[in-house]
Amino acid sequence: MPAAFKDHFSGHAADYRASRPTYPAALFTWLAANAPATATAVDLGCGNGQASRGLADHFAQVTALDPSAEQIRQAEPHPRIVYRVARAEATELVKSSADLVVAAQAFHWFDHPRFFPELTRILRPGGLFAAITYSTCTITPAIDQVIQVLYHDLLEEFWPPERRHVEDRYRSLPFPLREVAVPAMELVVDWNLVRLRDYLGTWSALKAWQKQHGTDPRQRIDTGLSGAWGDPNQLRTVRWPLAIRAGHAA
Numbered sequence: 001m002p003a004a005f006k007d008h009f010s011g012h013a014a015d016y017r018a019s020r021p022t023y024p025a026a027l028f029t030w031l032a033a034n035a036p037a038t039a040t041a042v043d044l045g046c047g048n049g050q051a052s053r054g055l056a057d058h059f060a061q062v063t064a065l066d067p068s069a070e071q072i073r074q075a076e077p078h079p080r081i082v083y084r085v086a087r088a089e090a091t092e093l094v095k096s097s098a099d100l101v102v103a104a105q106a107f108h109w110f111d112h113p114r115f116f117p118e119l120t121r122i123l124r125p126g127g128l129f130a131a132i133t134y135s136t137c138t139i140t141p142a143i144d145q146v147i148q149v150l151y152h153d154l155l156e157e158f159w160p161p162e163r164r165h166v167e168d169r170y171r172s173l174p175f176p177l178r179e180v181a182v183p184a185m186e187l188v189v190d191w192n193l194v195r196l197r198d199y200l201g202t203w204s205a206l207k208a209w210q211k212q213h214g215t216d217p218r219q220r221i222d223t224g225l226s227g228a229w230g231d232p233n234q235l236r237t238v239r240w241p242l243a244i245r246a247g248h249a250a
Contacts, residue, residue, distance in 0.1 A: 019198040021187045032058035035100040036126040042098045044088040045106025049075035056080040089114040096124045107131035108165035123249040134240035142228040158205035169243035177247025187240040193232035
């Protein structure tokens with residue numbers, strides 16, 4: 001019997017929907033151009049559907065699956081998206097039915113020995129799979145330094161072990177597909193200080209800290225972060241380089 005999935009986000013699914021950055025339009029244009037067709041796409045570990053909505057701009061039908069019922073409840077309805085609670089390793093989708101399968105900020109959570117046979121089953125011949133992730137953001141050197149205090153100095157022991165796969169850009173994970181090169185892309189948003197702080201609050205390690213200590217570790221960096229930011233209403237450009245591994249089924 002499969003182990004229960006590691007659920008780090010159901011408890012704050014609404015925060016995740018409100019405070020996470022959205023993916024760039026160029027990502028979905030590239031995915032559609034490199035898939036063998038644009039009839040069907042599957043978004044695995046879809047969360048609240050951030051990537052699903054981008055896929056729906058290019059694919060006739062998108063099936064968005066997540067093991068968290070609460071994440072699915074937070075998803076925004078769309079006429080071309082079907083949301084369903086299911087794990088990536090057991091999708092119950094029709095064999096050879098997907099032109100594209102995507103895992104956006106989710107691939108590191110999968111049970112890979114069970115996932116790849118299921119991926120091979122649901123992808124059509126020549127279908128494309130893309131695993132997409134991003135780690136810490138960059139803003140200015142002074143702000144970045146304060147964020148690193150939170151990320152490493154305070155939260156290091158609270159990050160799940162799978163986080164190492166995000167930090168190494170998925171290079172250490174198996175990828176038994178005909179891999180293709182992907183152009184450099186990044187998430188870019190203009191945020192004020194409150195929006196950045198809200199985003200930091202969605203980190204799984206921060207939630208683990210709060211559960212153990214009953215306090216918010218962001219308070220320990222608030223003074224430094226405010227000093228580095230300046231006027232809290234000032235918009236600053238926040239960037240996350242995307243790490244993408246993509247490949248075609250045989």
